[in-house]
Amino acid sequence: MSAGMDRRSFLKLSLAATATVGMAGEVFATTSGQSYVSGGPAPAHVEPEQWVYSTCGFCGTGCGIEIGVKEGKPVAVRGTKGYPVNDGLLCAKGIYQWQSILASDRGRHPLVRKDGKMVQATWDEALNTMTGKFKDLIAKYGPDSIACYNTGQLAMEEFYVLGKLMRAGIGTANLDGNTRMCMASAVVGHNRSFGTDGPVGAYADIEEADVIMISGSNMAECHPILFGRVVKARAAKGTKVICIDPRMTQVSRIADIYLPIKPGSDVVLLNAMAHVVIAQGLVDRTYVDAHTSGYDALVKHLEKYTPEYAADICGVPAATIVEAALMYAKAERSLSMWVMGINQSINGTQANNAFHNLNLLQGKIGKPGCGSFSITGQPAAMAAREVGGSSTYPGYRAIANAQHREQVAALWGVDPKKLPDKSPAITEILDAAIEGKIKALWVICTNPLMSLPDQNRVRKALEKLELLVVQDAYETADTAQMAHIYLPATMWAEKSGIMVNSERRMNLLKPAVKPPGETRSDFDIIVDVARRMGYGELFPFKNTAEAFEEIKKMTKGRPNDYTGVTYERIEANKGLQWPVKDAASTGTPRLYTDGQFNTPDKKAVLWAMDPVPLPEVPSEKHPFMLNTGRVQEHYHTGTKTRKVPQLNKLVPTAYVELNPRDAERLGIEYGDQVRLTNDRGSITVKAVITAMIAPGSCFVPMHFSEGPVNALTVWAVDKFSKEPNFKQQAVQISKA
Amino acid sequence: MSEQKGFHADMEKCIGCKCCEAACQDFYRMPPEIRWRKVRSFEMGEFPTALRVHLSLACNHCEDPACMKGCPVEAYTKRGKDGLVIHDPTACIGCQYCTWTCPYGVPQFDPVQGVVSKCNGCYQRVDEGLMPRCVESCLTGALSFGNVDLHAAEQRQVVTEAPGFPDPSITRPSTRFAWPLKGPQPDHQVSIAPPAADPHAPAQKEGK
Numbered sequence: 001m002s003a004g005m006d007r008r009s010f011l012k013l014s015l016a017a018t019a020t021v022g023m024a025g026e027v028f029a030t031t032s033g034q035s036y037v038s039g040g041p042a043p044a045h046v047e048p049e050q051w052v053y054s055t056c057g058f059c060g061t062g063c064g065i066e067i068g069v070k071e072g073k074p075v076a077v078r079g080t081k082g083y084p085v086n087d088g089l090l091c092a093k094g095i096y097q098w099q100s101i102l103a104s105d106r107g108r109h110p111l112v113r114k115d116g117k118m119v120q121a122t123w124d125e126a127l128n129t130m131t132g133k134f135k136d137l138i139a140k141y142g143p144d145s146i147a148c149y150n151t152g153q154l155a156m157e158e159f160y161v162l163g164k165l166m167r168a169g170i171g172t173a174n175l176d177g178n179t180r181m182c183m184a185s186a187v188v189g190h191n192r193s194f195g196t197d198g199p200v201g202a203y204a205d206i207e208e209a210d211v212i213m214i215s216g217s218n219m220a221e222c223h224p225i226l227f228g229r230v231v232k233a234r235a236a237k238g239t240k241v242i243c244i245d246p247r248m249t250q251v252s253r254i255a256d257i258y259l260p261i262k263p264g265s266d267v268v269l270l271n272a273m274a275h276v277v278i279a280q281g282l283v284d285r286t287y288v289d290a291h292t293s294g295y296d297a298l299v300k301h302l303e304k305y306t307p308e309y310a311a312d313i314c315g316v317p318a319a320t321i322v323e324a325a326l327m328y329a330k331a332e333r334s335l336s337m338w339v340m341g342i343n344q345s346i347n348g349t350q351a352n353n354a355f356h357n358l359n360l361l362q363g364k365i366g367k368p369g370c371g372s373f374s375i376t377g378q379p380a381a382m383a384a385r386e387v388g389g390s391s392t393y394p395g396y397r398a399i400a401n402a403q404h405r406e407q408v409a410a411l412w413g414v415d416p417k418k419l420p421d422k423s424p425a426i427t428e429i430l431d432a433a434i435e436g437k438i439k440a441l442w443v444i445c446t447n448p449l450m451s452l453p454d455q456n457r458v459r460k461a462l463e464k465l466e467l468l469v470v471q472d473a474y475e476t477a478d479t480a481q482m483a484h485i486y487l488p489a490t491m492w493a494e495k496s497g498i499m500v501n502s503e504r505r506m507n508l509l510k511p512a513v514k515p516p517g518e519t520r521s522d523f524d525i526i527v528d529v530a531r532r533m534g535y536g537e538l539f540p541f542k543n544t545a546e547a548f549e550e551i552k553k554m555t556k557g558r559p560n561d562y563t564g565v566t567y568e569r570i571e572a573n574k575g576l577q578w579p580v581k582d583a584a585s586t587g588t589p590r591l592y593t594d595g596q597f598n599t600p601d602k603k604a605v606l607w608a609m610d611p612v613p614l615p616e617v618p619s620e621k622h623p624f625m626l627n628t629g630r631v632q633e634h635y636h637t638g639t640k641t642r643k644v645p646q647l648n649k650l651v652p653t654a655y656v657e658l659n660p661r662d663a664e665r666l667g668i669e670y671g672d673q674v675r676l677t678n679d680r681g682s683i684t685v686k687a688v689i690t691a692m693i694a695p696g697s698c699f700v701p702m703h704f705s706e707g708p709v710n711a712l713t714v715w716a717v718d719k720f721s722k723e724p725n726f727k728q729q730a731v732q733i734s735k736a
Numbered sequence: 737m738s739e740q741k742g743f744h745a746d747m748e749k750c751i752g753c754k755c756c757e758a759a760c761q762d763f764y765r766m767p768p769e770i771r772w773r774k775v776r777s778f779e780m781g782e783f784p785t786a787l788r789v790h791l792s793l794a795c796n797h798c799e800d801p802a803c804m805k806g807c808p809v810e811a812y813t814k815r816g817k818d819g820l821v822i823h824d825p826t827a828c829i830g831c832q833y834c835t836w837t838c839p840y841g842v843p844q845f846d847p848v849q850g851v852v853s854k855c856n857g858c859y860q861r862v863d864e865g866l867m868p869r870c871v872e873s874c875l876t877g878a879l880s881f882g883n884v885d886l887h888a889a890e891q892r893q894v895v896t897e898a899p900g901f902p903d904p905s906i907t908r909p910s911t912r913f914a915w916p917l918k919g920p921q922p923d924h925q926v927s928i929a930p931p932a933a934d935p936h937a938p939a940q941k942e943g944k
Contacts (some may be wrong), residue, residue, distance in 0.1 A: 005780045010920035011779045013899040042825065042849055043765045076762070087873055228875030235877065240875035248786055250751040253918065260784035461737035462885055632753055646761055659783060689784035691779060702846045723904065 015534035016513065017182035024516055034145065046075050052512035053080070053571055055499045057153065057492035058635050061225050062501020064574060067098065067493050067512040068149030068383065074098035074493060074513050083574050085203060085501065089608035091224040093635055096644045097507060100491075101513065103643035107488030109518025117474075123518065125413025130442075130485050131532040131636050133467045137439045141205040141482060141514050144394065147429045147438045150389060151445035152182060152378025155497020155509055157544035158522045159389025160551050162444070165526060167388070168412050169535035173420035174429050174438060177390035178382045178446040184425075184721035185343040186374035187385055192720070193360070193605055195589075195598030196559045198383055199333070201371035202503045202577065202589040207233050208369030213242040213324075215355075216341020216727075220250035221632035223339070224376055227251070240331070242324050245341060245698060247627060248692040257324045258636045260694065263625050263728045267347050267611035269321065270354035272310030276300045276325035277361050287363030293596035298357065301608030315556070328509075329362060333369030340377065340629065344727050349720035353607040360604050366592035369456040375502045379492070386578075387551055387561045391423040394551065395558035399423040411554055412538065425722030427715065431462035440467035444522060445489065447472075449479040450637035450705055453713035453724045465543025471525060474639050478705050482609065489522050498570065499543045504560075504588070505575040508567055523547070544556040559591075559598055591637035614728050615716035618696065622678050622730035624662075627699045628709050629727075638703040654685040654707025657699040658733070663689045666733060673736035676700070678729065685734045698733060740799060740819035741857070742884045742910025743821035743871070744891055747898070748917050752790035754775055759873030760794070760855070770844050772855040773870050778899045780919065787919045791898055792877050792879055794870065795842045796909030797821045803854075807838035811852075813871040819910060828852050830911035839902040840909070856862050857881075895922045 049066030056063040056077075064083030068076030077098045110126035111118040119127075137145045148166050150159070166175040179187075190197045206212065206229045219227040227250070233239040234254065243255035244266070252258045261269055277283060278299055288295050303673040307318035314321070328334045334680040336359060342351045355372045356365075364370035376382055376476075388394040388408075397404035400421055409416035424432070426448070426522050432438045432441050434457075441462070450684055452458045462468055470483035473491045480486050492499075494515040500506050515521075520528075527539045545567060555562045561579035569583070570576055577587035595603045618625050633651040634641040656674060658666075672687045676698070684709035685700060693699055700709040714729045752775055760766070760773045773794035781787050801821045804812040811827040812834070814820070823843065825833075828851040834843040835852060843854045858868035862881075866872070871881045880890065887894045893914035896904045901913075915922055 005920050007920045007922060010780070010915075011897055011899055011901070013780060041769065043770070043846075043853070089873065090755070090759075091875070092754050095755065095758045095762050095873075149842055220753065224751070224753045224755070225873055227751060228753070231751060231876040231878075235749060246783060248788070250788070252784075253787065253789070254748075254751075254918075258784065646758065647767040690788075691781060691783050692788055694783050 003082045027065060030682050033491070034727065040551040046070065048075050051078070052472070052510055054493060054509055055379060056090070056378055057097060058093050058376055059223055060381055060502045061223050062379060062499065062503075062505055062507060063094060063225055064092065064507060066093065069512055072514050074101050074205065076158065080574065085505065085575070086225045089225060089228065092633060092647065093641055096647055097640070098323070098493075099644045100640035101493055103474065105474050105476040105643070106516050106519070107473065107486060108519060110518070111475065111486040113484045118483075123520070126487060126526060127532055130467070130469050131529055134170070134440060134533060137248060137466070141439060143171040144173055145437065145439040146170055146172045146442075147433070147440065148442040148444065149426050149429065149446065149448060150177045150384070150611070152177060152179045152376070152381030152384055153445050153492070154380055154384070154389070154522050155495065155544060156380060156383035156387055156551065157497045157547040158526060159384045160387040160394060160547055161523060161526045161530070161539060161541070163388035163394065164412065164534060164538055165530045165533075167393070167419055168414045168538055169530055169533060171418050171420065173422045174424055176385050176388060176424065176426045176429060177446070178426075178451060179378065179384050179390050180426050180722060181344065181451065181724055182340065182377040183343065183374070183381050183385065184391070184723040185345070185348030185352055185718055188349045188721040189356065192349065193353050193356035197392070198396065198559055198591055199374060199502055199504060200365055200591045201373050203375070204313045204589060205335050205369050205371060206230055209233070209239060209333045209335040210369065211240045211242065211328050211334040212245065213328055213334065213336045214251050215336065215338040217245070217246035217337060217339040217375065218247070218249045218251065218629060219339070219375070222630050223633060226375065240327060242327060245699065246694060257320065257327060257366055259314070259316045259324060261318060262313070263627065263697070264345060264347065264614045265314040266342055266351040267343070267354050267609060268305065268313045269309050270351065270358060271302055271305040271609070272321050273325040273328065274354070274358050274361060275305045276307060276322055277329045277358065278302060280329070282329040283361050284363040286593065288361060290312060291359050291363070291603055292595070292606050293603045294608065298606040298608045328358070332699070333367070334364060335371055336367060337373045337375060339375045341727060343374065343723060344725065345613040346716055346718050346725040348718045348723050350609045350611060351609070353609060357606050359728060360606060365604070366590050366595065368590070371590070373502070377502065380499040382502065382504065383498060386500065389725070393419070394554035396560055397558070408554070414538075425718055427722065428726065430458060433461040433464050436464065439465065440469070441465050442469045442471070443479055445473070447477045447479050447637040447639060449482065450708055450710060451702065452562060453710055453726060454715040455708055455711040456681055457715055471522065472639075473640060478637065479638050488517065488519045489525065490519045494519070495521040495523065498548065504577045506562070506565060506570055506578060507575040508570045612719070615714050615725055616728065616730045618730045622732045623696070624731050624733050625665050625697045626676065626709070626712060626729045626731045627697060627727050628702050628713060629699065630703070631701050634701070634703040636703065637705070642703070654683070654700065654704035654709070655688045656685050656733070657688050657690050657693045658696070659693050659695040660689050660691055661695050662733075663687065665670065666735065668735055675734050675736045676712060677734075678712050678731045682713070683707045683709065683711050698731070738883070738885050739817060740797070740884045740910050741882060742797055742912065743794065744887045744894070744912045744914070745879040745904070746891065746914040747791060748788040748892070748914060749876040750775075750792055751878075752878055753875055753882070755873045755875055756792050756879055760870045767848070770853065772853070774848055776900060777790035787916065789916045789919070791900070792870070793840065795821060795857065796840055796907070797853055797857055798815050798910065799908035800844045802837040802839060802907045803834035805878065806833035808833065808896045811838050815859065818862065820859050820862070822856045822859055823852065824855055825849070825851045839906055856918050884912065897922065930940040
């Protein structure tokens with residue numbers, strides 16, 4: 001009886017005596033607006049006239065959806081029956097997403113700032129102002145004075161034309177995506193271990209695995225469809241679950257072994273688990289000798305990472321580390337899954353490599369039920385990575401690789417010297433803006449003022465710009481309110497293109513409903529900007545399908561080969577997992593099944609690593625460790641989900657999770673306003689008292705502009721991936 | 737064998753994702769203020785062995801429905817063929833007696849429409865051979881629906897008691913539960929049927 005409670009007390013538990021995220025809505029219900037109009041029709045089921053095949057626009061799970069349409073408007077969304085990812089199921093966000101299309105603050109017309117005020121403009125005026133300024137700045141300061149910061153939520157074809165415009169057209173190195181804050185550590189981790197990016201496994205491995213180790217992932221809230229598959233596999237065949245997380249979640253509840261490690265100690269723990277695997281003779285030497293390099297150095301390096309050494313640093317007993325390592329290693333099929341708790345860290349890349357080490361040591365890569373699985377956070381973040389939307393060239397070609405740049409230049413018919421050989425991260429781009437080196441920033445489908453760390457620093461950078469263009473579906477987005485030019489873009493249900501999920505499954509967007517006002521697709525806007533800039537000959541595409549034909553040529557023979565993909569084949573097969581080398585292929589569930597990796601010697605690399613210290617630890621002045629993340633009801637900065645009254649009712653505003661002991665010591669009660677402060681900023685939010693958070697730690701979700709947790713987060717990045725460290729910072733907490 | 741149909745909620749499998757709640761609310765176009773199904777959360781213990789569990793509840797389609805007894809206009813009917821308790825909003829006068837008599841707080845008054853509404857067990861769907869929308873939407877298989885007597889054969893555990901759930905002897909609710917594997921366990925001997933159930937019902941089930 002882990003919770004130290006008997007049957008009688010269990011039955012007497014009442015909602016009022018407990019504190020949960022779900023309850024936040026009950027307690028704070030008065031803060032949500034009345035959405036239900038007096039005199040309106042009685043609530044009743046609405047049956048759509050038509051269901052249109054599409055892909056969910058939220059996380060990287062990539063569920064198949066159908067958009068219900070009536071009289072040209074979205075009236076429902078349902079999961080696609082038989083779709084391999086979700087088989088008809090959807091999470092609460094997914095169910096309600098049709099409402100975010102109808103939100104009243106959808107931009108309908110371009111806006112241009114005049115005398116400090118945003119006023120309606122024509123597309124000609126807005127785009128000519130934008131491109132005119134771009135041309136002036138290029139002439140005066142060179143192409144690197146222009147930067148673009150995009151997203152993981154466009155269609156593949158949009159990422160492709162954007163990358164081509166910025167690099168082959170304008171010729172600026174300053175192109176990055178918010179995927180930097182999400183998957184960058186996973187990307188660099190894949191590159192370093194396997195030679196190129198690309199998640200190795202498939203969701204089907206969840207059902208195939210004997211043991212699933214879930215680390216730094218509140219999968220139950222952030223990828224509920226995948227966690228539902230874990231829970232079902234556990235009930236059906238007794239799959240064991242290991243949970244590694246400083247914060248208790250539903251994942252830790254169902255775990256057979258729970259390791260509540262100290263924040264940021266992942267690399268030490270994983271090194272110690274690898275130490276146990278080696279010490280207990282559980283290494284697959286045949287596989288290691290044939291398919292990896294660096295084994296001897298790793299063995300030597302891991303000598304000091306004994307379970308006892310790790311126990312001190314990680315704050316969990318040595319015996320539990322051994323138990324977890326043995327459960328994982330002795331299983332025939334074991335799978336590691338992780339997300340932002342691992343990636344959004346100053347040691348994010350190394351932690352990714354530590355997972356790959358653990359699996360490579362046992363040959364658990366490219367086999368059913370096995371492998372390393374970094375789940376993606378956005379529906380098309382993978383597409384951005386694959387076709388040059390952020391820090392790569394199309395076809396997983398590396399920015400710094402001269403041979404790759406030559407291949408791309410040849411395919412595009414441009415001078416290879418024009419193609420940038422660097423790819424600064426958004427944190428570097430904004431610092432360059434503060435220094436006055438970057439003059440113009442084009443923000444597409446993301447809300448950096450809310451989502452990047454250290455909000456005051458971000459605001460300062462954005463204020464310094466001569467031109468801030470924001471292209472977004474919502475004209476009220478926090479960053480859009482600072483813009484000089486606002487361009488209204490269509491949403492996922494209003495356009496066509498391809499999205500790619502965490503398991504490399506390419507799926508289709510189809511225009512289901514008519515976009516509002518003068519809204520245009522990101523594809524049309526980007527191509528129009530390119531033509532106005534004078535690069536029209538690089539963009540001979542009438543539509544996304546034509547652009548996709550060019551993308552296919554860029555990926556032929558590359559790891560992400562789409563040669564055999566067409567829009568029709570995607571829909572007919574309910575998604576296709578790349579590589580799809582020819583029209584007969586139905587996709588590739590797992591990579592590296594033959595042990596041949598994409599490194600020069602075809603061997604995967606085992607990395608000997610020591611973590612670097614955290615950028616910030618609690619001190620006398622700032623005694624709490626602040627962690628950040630999501631809740632299941634909301635997505636990112638809430639621009640979509642906070643437009644859905646039903647979701648907003650459940651979790652209407654910002655809050656901080658505090659352990660009951662800390663709350664008692666500070667005299668804080670459930671629902672009190674509390675102030676969180678450090679040297680970067682201060683926010684005031686409601687208190688939620690819960691034993692799911694460790695004493696000395698606190699957690700604030702990232703969705704709420706009235707309590708923006710990123711006013712407190714630290715400007716520190718992983719040295720390999722440049723991904724910010726969102727999960728550990730020190731704060732002081734007091735009653736407001 | 738009783739023909740009474742009811743829900744079964746497995747608290748081990750429930751992850752509190754609220755998909756049942758959202759699917760119901762979205763399907764019937766309910767405003768945010770009215771939720772026919774609600775997921776409750778309970779928490780006990782201390783970090784790192786604390787336990788947060790979830791309980792998804794809608795109408796319990798009682799064998800002896802208190803809502804019906806209090807209704808002055810016969811807006812409630814209990815179907816003979818499956819025991820589902822159905823509320824007719826067109827007959828309802830909004831007196832709200834049922835919101836006071838139901839021990840589970842199931843009927844909800846809608847101030848905009850001026851009437852009460854509640855979960856009707858998706859009886860139209862059930863008549864078509866479909867599952868209620870909440871059950872169909874459950875991500876983990878935590879929620880099931882069917883003949884109450886048949887839960888025993890299909891579920892890991894069948895218990896009439898749950899946290900915060902009033903004494904089942906009052907209205908003999910048809911909802912059954914399985915408790916979480918971690919934390920407190922129900923009494924070893926668990927009755928399938930509520931205490932006042934008919935004498936021919938199977939008497940006891942071995943708890944796990």
